[in-house]
Amino acid sequence: MNTLYFFLLVVLSNGVLSENTPIVLWHGMGDSCCFSFSLGAFQKKLNESLGGVYIYSIQIGDNIIEDVENSFFKYPLDQLNETCETLSADPALVNGFNAIGFSQGGQFLRGLVQRCPTIKMKNLITLGAQHQGVYGLPRCGALPFEICNSLRKILSQFAYNRYVQDILVQATYWHDPINEETYKHESAYLGEINNERNINQDYIERLQSLENLVMVKFINDTMVQPVESEWFGFYKPGQALETETLQQSSLYTDDRLGLKKMDEESKLHFLEVEGDHLRFPWIWFEENIIEKFLK
Ligand SMILES: *[C@@H]1O[C@H](CO)[C@@H](O)[C@H](O)[C@H]1NC(C)=O
Ligand SMILES: *[C@@H]1O[C@H](CO)[C@@H](O)[C@H](O)[C@H]1NC(C)=O
Numbered sequence: 001m002n003t004l005y006f007f008l009l010v011v012l013s014n015g016v017l018s019e020n021t022p023i024v025l026w027h028g029m030g031d032s033c034c035f036s037f038s039l040g041a042f043q044k045k046l047n048e049s050l051g052g053v054y055i056y057s058i059q060i061g062d063n064i065i066e067d068v069e070n071s072f073f074k075y076p077l078d079q080l081n082e083t084c085e086t087l088s089a090d091p092a093l094v095n096g097f098n099a100i101g102f103s104q105g106g107q108f109l110r111g112l113v114q115r116c117p118t119i120k121m122k123n124l125i126t127l128g129a130q131h132q133g134v135y136g137l138p139r140c141g142a143l144p145f146e147i148c149n150s151l152r153k154i155l156s157q158f159a160y161n162r163y164v165q166d167i168l169v170q171a172t173y174w175h176d177p178i179n180e181e182t183y184k185h186e187s188a189y190l191g192e193i194n195n196e197r198n199i200n201q202d203y204i205e206r207l208q209s210l211e212n213l214v215m216v217k218f219i220n221d222t223m224v225q226p227v228e229s230e231w232f233g234f235y236k237p238g239q240a241l242e243t244e245t246l247q248q249s250s251l252y253t254d255d256r257l258g259l260k261k262m263d264e265e266s267k268l269h270f271l272e273v274e275g276d277h278l279r280f281p282w283i284w285f286e287e288n289i290i291e292k293f294l295k
């Protein structure tokens, strides 16, 4: 290919704005790609901090309302398929991109890199994601422990029902540690992408193709139970009080997802920040994420 043509291609596909690596965002539950009070504002600040960068904020559906609805009701593996197609067809992303996932958008972006061979994701940053799922209702900590504990036991009786798995996104990453085998077999999303039913070697290789997997945990998170899930930890199997870290889990020690190797290569980053779910000072984000992984 001649140099001028190559140069033009790079300029056109990256946009003339900057040489910063493009960024893909995936919003969380009940949010959309572009609300001015959430991801719209985030996108603007990110662009400012980087002095201009191509940002694509994922929208599932034809408009913002559908996007919000789909965050509750559209089967996650279908969401991944749709996103895989959209991103693969975007000329601005062909040379690779960094990705930032908010809450459940974090585990969806991880599923995407594992299941979509036609994209080139470089750094994946997950903010308050549930890499090992959840066992508990958002904000339930405000109620007495016994009540929340009873509620989650009741929910577990419905969560793994086929119909519920088909229609409710959040059920597909419900993780009942007391019934670990049921979770492994019935969890439509997490059981699949965490290699709980069988080992998909492609998932391992594609995840390992990331330069970095950066997991941010919110110390005062009232939405995600247990909060250790944001760092790929969870309750120890068989009970729902004591937690274990990723490194203590059998997922890691048996290396079913290739995370042990990534850890040894210093590709895993465990960051924490004070504050509730998805609340962080911009200066913290600039210093710890933008400076280190997005420049
Ligand atoms: C992003 O930042 C660049 C440089 O500051 C600016 O020219 C551009 O208008 C911004 N884009 C958006 C969508 O805000
Ligand atoms: C997603 O796409 C893959 C590959 O094209 C296909 O095998 C799979 O059935 C699709 N999954 C869903 C849930 O549509």
Ligand SMILES: *[C@@H]1O[C@H](CO)[C@@H](O)[C@H](O)[C@H]1NC(C)=O
Pocket (backbone or CB within 6 Å): 219, 220, 274, 275, 276
């Ligand atoms: C977050 O939790 C820590 C440790 O429990 C506590 O010291 C701190 O005051 C809390 N911060 C906020 C903003 O709630």
